[in-house]
Amino acid sequence: VDDLTKEFIAESQEGLDRMERCLTELETRPDDAGLLGEIFRAVHTIKGTTGFLGFDRLEKLAHAGEHLLGSLRDGRLAVTSELISGLLRLMDGLRAILVLIEETGGEGTRSGDEDGELIAELALLNGEMPPAVIEDELLHAVVDVGVAAVPSAKVSDTASAPASAAANSERNGAGNDKTLRIDVDVLNRMMNLVGELVLTRNQMLQSDRSAANFPELARRLDSVTADLRETVMQARMQPVGNLFGKFPRMVRDLARTCGRDVRVEFTGQETGLDKSLLEAIKDPLTHAVRNAVDHGIESPADRVLAGKPAEGCVRLRAFHQSGSVVIEVADDGAGIPMERVLAKAIERNLVTQEQAAGMSEREALQLIFLPGFSTAAAVTTVSGRGVGMDVVRANVEKVGGSVEVESRRGEGTTLRLRVPLTLAIVPSLVVRSGGQSFALPQSALVELVDIPQREFAKMVQRIGSAELYRLRERLLPMVWLDRLLGLEADSPETASHGHYLAVLEADGCRYGLVVDDLMSPEEIVVKPLSPVLREIGLFSGATVLGNGMLALILDVGATAARAGVKPIEEESVEIGAGEAATEESIGESFLIFEDRARERTALPLNMVERIESVPLERIEYAGGRPLLQYRGELLPLRDEGNVLPDLEAARQRGEEVLATVLICGDASRVGEQRVGMVVRQVLDVSTGTVLEKDAVSEAAGMELALVKEKLTLVRREFGSKATTLWQEVA
């Protein structure tokens, strides 16, 4: 295939993609001349160019299509469902020939008769046209097939259309992998930056390390690299709309097979996503859309009965949110029937009867992500073929994303895929274990716990040989990275300062990974490993760290599996996806702690900088007010729950007492002094809803909030008061 043909194929495919979008839109807005013009142009361009390149078969088909579209444009035909179907088949036909040309270099004649049928069908659709206008080759085609074939052609391929469409889109996808359209400006910028890079390198080679301008050169290299990285990323970014483009057609075909009436709506098509990620979420997203049409939206009759418009709606929405891209698939269908989910889960032995009875709606929803789960009553052609939501989740998690689901009975279901902006660069935390560095992806990291050596025995509990860490009254299985990997035991130096516990979550497993030391968080560039090392199964890649050393990237899910950590449904469900789902609507996280006499109190999480355990002896008093020397500053302590006297009493009894101090500071206010709050016990971090302020609590600088469905006091605005208090003392 020569360059000219290649270019023609790429261009035609783009034209057909546009045509596909326009066609489904045309059905809803039949009078839009602009849409019609677009479709006409796509077919016309193909016809014009094929004649020039000598693809007769393609030209004939395109010509027939153009003719029909011409009649449509002149208003001699009205837009009907059959007409759209016919045009879609014309498009499939054109695509098939294009693929054939791409693969073989020729348009082939083996399946030539199909065209005849199609052309005849198009001619039939163009029925109003007087026979005299039929051009030679068209007549020829009709004659070829025989008039008898004409009526049957119309009925025959409605059923095969979805299948061929699916096959087509797959093939198209494969073809698009190899080529990418890049803005010339972006390419020029890249070239300029590479030029700059070369110049800087030359200068660096000529000057030596001690030269005066060396730091400046290093800085320039740094900025050029950053710019270059950004530009390349930009070039790799593709609008999500490219992916959405194929859905109208798919939904249309699907809706017809399932007997549904469905319309698709898009927002945020221009949202950019890395090309490789776009590929990675293509299948999960397709699956989600299929699910929405097949399981989500009810039949028109049911919808009318439920008081909803007969036509269902699937909304695809893409938008940026805190460094990741969120793609939502929302339907306005019946929602997920909770009792059927539970019944199914019990039937499949995924949960026990008792567990099911105690589950909240949100917990039960998460069951659909378990392997081997499908509620479809019958296996239809589109869904229920064993490709379940677990695969969707696994695929999205593979690229460092997450999946959330929300469902309201009678109002619909929303599936949310959250993916990072790019695959190649992953924010991670570098840890050390057994004298080696490993990178943990930040996306799997829940929290970090420091276990000082002297408290190790106290904090770590054992059942048999299994070690567990009690984290806020939850037992967390501990996995020693060095033992798991068969590395040498830690050096004496690490033994003295204790260990760190990285609380990780992946594939529904939550566990604490014990490492010797934490290094800096770094944005790492993922490099693939050779097959032999991939076989080990524990590392998803390697990366070069800032210090030039290599670090292996730990596959958090595989590590859990290797260590034998089993997914814990209830807990991980509650903490993981559940919280993330509510986060959006409420958007505030609280740190909940016990203050005075068992009362739940909360602080907005963004006000708490650190939680410290301080030996009671370190708390000093000045003028009767408690103070803590903390990182070179004097921290006034507030003890509103009268925790300190209790602790003091315990110390009198000879116990070694630690006070829990929340180091608080409002990051938004510059120069404000931090305050330490002495609390009895930290309970949890959770999201909550702030309730209406009432006069009493407001006067005390407090608000009420619902956190985890319990009433909780929230403190605010205490910083400034504390400062004034402190000034009085001084």
Place this chain on the structure above:
Amino acid sequence: VRIAGGDRVDEMQEENDAVSLCSLYAGSETFGIDTRKIREVLGERDLQRVPMSPEFIAGVVPYRGEVLTTVNLRALLGIAAYSGKGCVLVMEDDQAAERFGLVVDAVGGVVTVSQRTLEENPCTLEARGKWLFDGAYKMESGLMVRLDPQKLCPSRLSETGLFRKSTNGGMDASPDRR
């Protein structure tokens, strides 16, 4: 290289005959690899070990924006690990499609030898040796064992199963010895 005279046939003969080899050392033995099959000699490098990897994997090393897997020649030969830093050679990868490095004690230099001095592997060689070695050149100073980089490629080494780590942590005894 001896410069051949005017005789054309002689010259051809000479060109076909001479091979440049890169000499390398592991333990007490000298090895040679055809220079055309070596992409680059990296010299001494710090290797990052990979836990749970087969014994013969020396580790990984950054190389031109890639992560290069290296094979430890000493481990393949079944001799104790080298005390110093190993020397890394990067193998040409046009056929195997998998680029890898070879870690040896030291790299000597390029020597040109006549193809005629090459002897085949002795038939008494045990299985692992038969896999690793590709004949030997008779040099004045002794024998230089020829290595075939294609056979040293990590995925092929692991395919053969000859160098699999046994449960006791050591290398499997070769089938011949068992």
